[in-house]
Amino acid sequence: MSAYKSDFLNVLAERGFIHQVSEPDALDTLARSSTVTAYIGFDCTAASLHVGSLLPIMLLYWLQQTGHRPIALMGGGTTRVGDPSGKDESRRLLTDAAINDNLKGIRAVFDKFLKFENAGGNAVMANNADWLNKLNYIDFLRDVGRHFSINRMLAFDSVKLRLERQQELSFLEFNYMILQAYDFVELYRRYGCVLQMGGSDQWGNIVNGIDLGRRVHNAQLFALTSPLITTSSGAKMGKTAAGAVWLNADLVSPYEYWQYWRNTEDADVGRFLKLFTVLPLGEVERLTALKNAEVNEAKKILATEATALVHGRAAAEQAAATARATFEQGELSATLPTVEIADFHRHVRLLDAVVKAGLAASNGEARRLIRGGGLKVNDETVHDEVRLLTPNDLKHGVIKLSLGRKRHVLLKPV
RNA sequence: GGGGGAGUGUCCCGAGCGGCAAAGGGGGCGGACUGUAAAUCCGCUGGCUGACGCCUUCGUAGGUUCGAGUCCUACCUCCCCCA
Numbered sequence: 001m002s003a004y005k006s007d008f009l010n011v012l013a014e015r016g017f018i019h020q021v022s023e024p025d026a027l028d029t030l031a032r033s034s035t036v037t038a039y040i041g042f043d044c045t046a047a048s049l050h051v052g053s054l055l056p057i058m059l060l061y062w063l064q065q066t067g068h069r070p071i072a073l074m075g076g077g078t079t080r081v082g083d084p085s086g087k088d089e090s091r092r093l094l095t096d097a098a099i100n101d102n103l104k105g106i107r108a109v110f111d112k113f114l115k116f117e118n119a120g121g122n123a124v125m126a127n128n129a130d131w132l133n134k135l136n137y138i139d140f141l142r143d144v145g146r147h148f149s150i151n152r153m154l155a156f157d158s159v160k161l162r163l164e165r166q167q168e169l170s171f172l173e174f175n176y177m178i179l180q181a182y183d184f185v186e187l188y189r190r191y192g193c194v195l196q197m198g199g200s201d202q203w204g205n206i207v208n209g210i211d212l213g214r215r216v217h218n219a220q221l222f223a224l225t226s227p228l229i230t231t232s233s234g235a236k237m238g239k240t241a242a243g244a245v246w247l248n249a250d251l252v253s254p255y256e257y258w259q260y261w262r263n264t265e266d267a268d269v270g271r272f273l274k275l276f277t278v279l280p281l282g283e284v285e286r287l288t289a290l291k292n293a294e295v296n297e298a299k300k301i302l303a304t305e306a307t308a309l310v311h312g313r314a315a316a317e318q319a320a321a322t323a324r325a326t327f328e329q330g331e332l333s334a335t336l337p338t339v340e341i342a343d344f345h346r347h348v349r350l351l352d353a354v355v356k357a358g359l360a361a362s363n364g365e366a367r368r369l370i371r372g373g374g375l376k377v378n379d380e381t382v383h384d385e386v387r388l389l390t391p392n393d394l395k396h397g398v399i400k401l402s403l404g405r406k407r408h409v410l411l412k413p414v
Numbered sequence: 415g416g417g418g419g420a421g422u423g424u425c426c427c428g429a430g431c432g433g434c435a436a437a438g439g440g441g442g443c444g445g446a447c448u449g450u451a452a453a454u455c456c457g458c459u460g461g462c463u464g465a466c467g468c469c470u471u472c473g474u475a476g477g478u479u480c481g482a483g484u485c486c487u488a489c490c491u492c493c494c495c496c497a
Contacts, residue, residue, distance in 0.1 A: 263451075264451075266452065267451085267452075268451095293448095293451095294449090295451075296449055296450080296451080299450085299451080326450095327450060328450095362461065362462090364460080364461065364462075365458095365459085368443090368457095368458055368459075369443080369458085371457090371458080372444045372445060372457060372458060373445060373457095374443080385464085404445090404450095406450055
């Protein structure tokens, strides 16, 4: 049990979400006696959020589940500047059009986790472009800029790191932390928002907002950060051979998403069940206690539960069923990812098919994979790198290509 | 403005007397072993090609040379020192 009295902080603490909290006692008291409005900002640097953003999303989820009010803040304005935190180099500047497209792609995910006003809930979706784009430079400097000390800003990790490594930090990026601080105060004004949450790398930025709130409005604001989650082997979350694990289904299918969680390392299962599913802690404990090969059962549940949160229960169950048929029964599952091939009149080169199926980036890579014994057609290892696929290879109307033991694709002539 | 240093394989770091598709790591992928895990060991890690081979790569553009990542010139970017 945690030492907190409020449901909100208790749940977060027990499930492993808390890295640092500013003035925990005061926040705990507040969360017990009233509805806390809290926000997390999300950058619009890509067309979808990925697994790395899942943790902040879950923070908002639990906030609402424990009776409070979440604000998902889209960084439509701050993305135009670029957050230097944790970045070695300056970010490429995105065009406004690209940012807007990204914003659209990102928004939809939140409906899965939060109940917004149009769905009978109290969650709020905001966009800091609404106030940042209108700022007047001189006014802003006088109202906000005067509260920031360069001496102190230079001491922040995000700045210090760049300076120490002699990497450029543009004035534009240098201002990011000021804008984020301003966001916090603006949300306090608009919505009475008193808590900003985020990843541990955001601590400095959040504290800036707290200071600004105190100076401008004499308000007591709070910070809560979540730990940086890595796998037990130290790798960052969310990267696979195919790239980032996006949350949008058009970028990463529910099946692939399920596979990502299914392949969790043993040592991470318990931690991930607490963080990325909403299973009761008792159930999590039972699953975590499983040993050796039995942890695979826990991994399947982790995969299905995590997938259900993002893609819905039905898609998650189907992904689980596809995996069961493919991996455990060795059957051909028609619900595996399918790639259509045209011009399959007489034959097509296997190399081309492998590339088209997305299993290799070039013919050369496909050749290497075949030489290394990593490629299978209908579950038989291929040794001939110039093999042709003919209609004779069709089984139940499709050809199954496998790369390694995990990646399977069905080819379907059209 | 003056002086000095740096930019290498489109994932990253990083060696490179004028013969270089370019050392070595990390990461990633494949194989073996397993449990769709971890650890370990082995292989691969520019494009095209059945193959010989051809093509494209070391900040950019020229030049010297049979031959340039390597030498010369100009330019771009970054860093340091002086002003």
